[in-house]
Amino acid sequence: MSDAGDRGGPLDAVSAHPVVAASAADVQQLLVETSRTFAVSIPLLEEPTRLQVGVAYLLFRIADTFEDAAAWPRSRRIEALEQFAALVEGGRTDDAELAERWLVDPPTSHAGYLDLLRRAPEVLAAARALPGDSWEVVRRHTLRTCDGMRRFARRADGDGVLQLATLGDLRAYCYVVAGIVGELLTDLFVLAEPQLEAGRGELDRRAARFGEALQLVNILKDSADDAREGRTFLPPRAARAEVMALARADLEVAREYVELLRTAGAPAGQVAFTALPLRLARDTLDLVERHGAGAKIERAVVERHLREVLEATARGTPAC
Numbered sequence: 001m002s003d004a005g006d007r008g009g010p011l012d013a014v015s016a017h018p019v020v021a022a023s024a025a026d027v028q029q030l031l032v033e034t035s036r037t038f039a040v041s042i043p044l045l046e047e048p049t050r051l052q053v054g055v056a057y058l059l060f061r062i063a064d065t066f067e068d069a070a071a072w073p074r075s076r077r078i079e080a081l082e083q084f085a086a087l088v089e090g091g092r093t094d095d096a097e098l099a100e101r102w103l104v105d106p107p108t109s110h111a112g113y114l115d116l117l118r119r120a121p122e123v124l125a126a127a128r129a130l131p132g133d134s135w136e137v138v139r140r141h142t143l144r145t146c147d148g149m150r151r152f153a154r155r156a157d158g159d160g161v162l163q164l165a166t167l168g169d170l171r172a173y174c175y176v177v178a179g180i181v182g183e184l185l186t187d188l189f190v191l192a193e194p195q196l197e198a199g200r201g202e203l204d205r206r207a208a209r210f211g212e213a214l215q216l217v218n219i220l221k222d223s224a225d226d227a228r229e230g231r232t233f234l235p236p237r238a239a240r241a242e243v244m245a246l247a248r249a250d251l252e253v254a255r256e257y258v259e260l261l262r263t264a265g266a267p268a269g270q271v272a273f274t275a276l277p278l279r280l281a282r283d284t285l286d287l288v289e290r291h292g293a294g295a296k297i298e299r300a301v302v303e304r305h306l307r308e309v310l311e312a313t314a315r316g317t318p319a320c
Contacts, residue, residue: 019096021125027054030119033112034061037277040306044272048131049192053273055127056138056184059088060145061113062120064177067149069107070229074160077153080107085146087124088139095121133191141184148176161230167238167246170219171212178215179208182257189261189270199264206257210274213250216243217281217288224293247285254278255320268313275312275319279305 022030024047031039031054042054066072066080080102086092099120106114116123127138152173156162164170186207190196196203219226219233220243226233234243258274280297283305287295312319 019121019125021129022122024051030058030116034116041273041276044269046267046269049188052130052134052188058123059142063146063149065107065113072107074156074158078150081146081150085143088142095124137187141180145180163232164235166235170235174212174215175208178211182207182211196264199260202260206253209250210254210257213254214277214281216247217285220288221284251282258320259318271319272309272313275309278320
């Protein structure tokens, strides 16, 4: 995986050719570059939901890259989130020009995220090419997360250092960056499978906590790295054990969400896609509790969970 700078200057890379919408293969390549877990789980979905969720993840990842931009001050992060939201909303169409500007003064050194920013015009073109109903779902939720991220960015100090104060504060942050993802997924799942509408209320009551569970585990796992980059998500007014307990409670609600999908007749891909990251999060939380921040599960464990999830969904039995 090469850094964006290895492929020529960012201005040339973006503006030398007309924008072509990212293909399904392009989306998968960008997922591999930017997400260890979702690069494995999104391909489990059936089309067209696979492409819809893949594109949505990449749009959220772009917003996350701006919100997490350790190399940028608060004002630059807010500006980029506003610019990106305007592109998603359709209020401006200078995708390529903005991508150039983001890369001239890059927000991160992560090669995969830089490549994603370089190819943001292609991702946006693919998003706009989604069928009307699914694009509206993706557009609406992307704008919601951008708005929430801007609110939290404004609370950081001038250098962009954010300190969450309470457990409620942490949950509000998790909702903005991950709970909304759970709601987005539910909307896309029901859109693809109308029979899920009958159980929509129960899914909706658990969707945000499905996202919160995965985010809390990531925060606990990455807390040392985050602190080095000026982000302190673990609130000083809450004991680490409280956050662990909340994550475990959320994982149980997330398990209920996956099981509701299965019993409502969701396709195997939807069940597998939601079950796999949940199982990985549970194992990761166990490791973090035993060994502390930074602990990660091994690839062999990921492969075992994938195999077990596929076997369970093939049998029609619970995957969690």
